[in-house]
Amino acid sequence: EAGASLAEDLNSKTASEAIFLPNGDPSLFDAVRASDVLVNASGIGMEPHLDESPVAPEWLRPELIVCDLAYNPAKTKLLIEAEARGCRIMNGAEMGVMQGAMQFSLWTGKPEPVDTMREIMKKVLDPQSC
Numbered sequence: 001e002a003g004a005s006l007a008e009d010l011n012s013k014t015a016s017e018a019i020f021l022p023n024g025d026p027s028l029f030d031a032v033r034a035s036d037v038l039v040n041a042s043g044i045g046m047e048p049h050l051d052e053s054p055v056a057p058e059w060l061r062p063e064l065i066v067c068d069l070a071y072n073p074a075k076t077k078l079l080i081e082a083e084a085r086g087c088r089i090m091n092g093a094e095m096g097v098m099q100g101a102m103q104f105s106l107w108t109g110k111p112e113p114v115d116t117m118r119e120i121m122k123k124v125l126d127p128q129s130c
Contacts, residue, residue, distance in 0.1 A: 003041065023054050032059045038082075040068045045076030053078040062086030071096055072125060097121050 003020035010018040021028050023042055032038055032055055044054045045068055055078065060066065066082035069092035079089045100121075101112040 028055065029059060032064075033061075035064065037065045037067065040066075040070070040076075040078055043070070045078050046070045046072065051077060053081060057081040057085065060085040060087055065090070068092065069095060071121075074125060093121055093125065 003022070007018040007020040010016065019031060021031055023044065038055070038060075040054050042054050043049065044052045050073070053076070060082050062085060064082070064087045066079060066087045067090045068076045068078050070076050071091050071093040074091055074093070075083070075089075076091070079091060082089050097114065097117045101114045101117045104110070104117070105112040
């Protein structure tokens with residue numbers, strides 16, 4: 001329900017056409033092939049589904065932008081396969097950063113600390129790199 005509602009909301013506010021398809025929907029292949037952007041919000045690719053992807057790799061083509069809202073792991077199986085096929089990819093870390101920063105601002109009335117939130121996200125996701 002939430003996915004369908006989000007697609008309706010995007011369609012009412014943009015010129016793009018967003019559609020929600022649950023995993024396993026028989027029209028998923030045709031939708032991916034006709035799309036410019038693929039967003040995975042299913043959780044497939046995160047623990048305990050690390051070795052799974054919501055779409056077959058042969059469905060991916062270089063013109064497709066692939067976003068997986070997961071951020072741990074930083075590259076899900078979907079993102080690894082998409083990158084190997086030449087797609088531009090993005091994980092959900094930046095969305096998490098922006099959500100946290102906006103919530104901070106709403107709760108405190110102070111400016112959004114986006115850079116601070118990015119540094120915290122980096123430390124949480126990859127403590128060895130800091």
